Amino acid sequence: MKIEINGVSYSYTESGQGQTVLLFHGFTGSKETWVNLIKNLEQNFHVIAIDLLGHGETDSPDSEVRYQMEHAAKDIHDLLEKKEIDSVHLLGYSMGGRLALYFALTYPSKIQSLILESCTAGLVTKDERLARIKQDDYLSLMILNEGIEAFVNYWENIPLFSTQKNLTSDSKEMIKQGRLNQSPIGLSNSLKGMGTGVQPSLWDELNQLNKPTLLVCGEFDEKFCLIMGKMNEKLKNSEIIKIPRAGHAIHVEQSEIFATIVSEFFLKREQEEISHDN
Known part of the structure; x- marks a missing residue:
């Protein structure tokens, strides 16, 4: 399905009924990232998986x-308004996790609960940010100058x-084909516009978020488990789960365990809401 938002044609899938769960994929991913998870969630929820800017079948400005x-x-806020969806359970992975966190802090009334998979609240020091911007600029040029296949192989x-x-x-072939099908200008501009180096650091704002939040990292992804542990300390209403035998992309490497954890977390929030309303 397609929807026009602020001059950009967004592609998304929509299935199931109930409270809305919104899914944000990572860099080089797409709505197809979530196929297995959607099968689990759509039994209890209205699930929307969206191709973020420059990815999948969404436009690449x-x-x-x-x-x-x-x-x-x-764009996401206006999409929800256009579809007359008051609030969502939001899940974001990696780049999509950074966007999900930013969205939750900017539009808290649109959030019922939040799951962040393998992401960060941003880089703190100027030196870290400059180094990352330099690295992302290098990668964005590689995509444009050497082509998408050379970049994906790297x-x-x-x-x-x-x-x-x-x-x-x-599984490996499916992930690779998904990456090869991306728009070069979309990936290049995504790195330049939404990369970790250029995004605002959100560390000082974490204590403002009081929505139920679940942080998920893979035990082999030590860097992000450390980062998310620090995020957990700053968030008011959060918990962290470390998934055994998984690295960065838990939803791919341990898809069944991940689906169970996500579904149980969102269902618990739904039950708490019902109890609160009664």
Whole structure:
């Protein structure tokens, strides 16, 4: 399905009935990232999986500024308004997790609960941000100058995804094809506009978020487990779960366990709401 938001055609899938669960994929991902999870969630929820700016079948604007967090989050807000959805349970992975956190802090009335998978609240020091911007600029040029295939061959071999070597051949091929089908300008501008280096640091705002929040990391993804542990300390209403035998992409590496955890968390929030209303 397609919907026009602020001059951009967004692609999304929609299924199930009940309270709305909104899903944000990571960099080089798409709404197809969530196929297995959706099968689980749609039994109890109205599930929307969206292709974020520059990804999948959503438009890839030429201006990198258009990809900045404030604009991307405003698009999501306006999409929910257009579909007359008051609030959602929100799940975001990696890049999508950073956007989900930004969205939850910017539009708290739109959030019922939040799950963040393998993400950060941003970089703190100027030196860290400048180094990351330099790295992302290098990658964005690689995509444009060397082509999407050369970039994907590089990207799937970075240490962050080393645990995915253990996936089945079919799973690895599906992930690779999904990456190869991306728009070069979309990925390039996503790095420049929504990369970790250019996004605002949200660390000082974490204590303002009082929505029920679940932080999920994989035991082999030590860097992000450490980061999310620090986030958990700052958030008012959060818990953290470390998933055994998983790296960065838990929803792929331990899909059944992940689906159970996500479904149980959202169902519990729903039951708490019903109890509160009664």
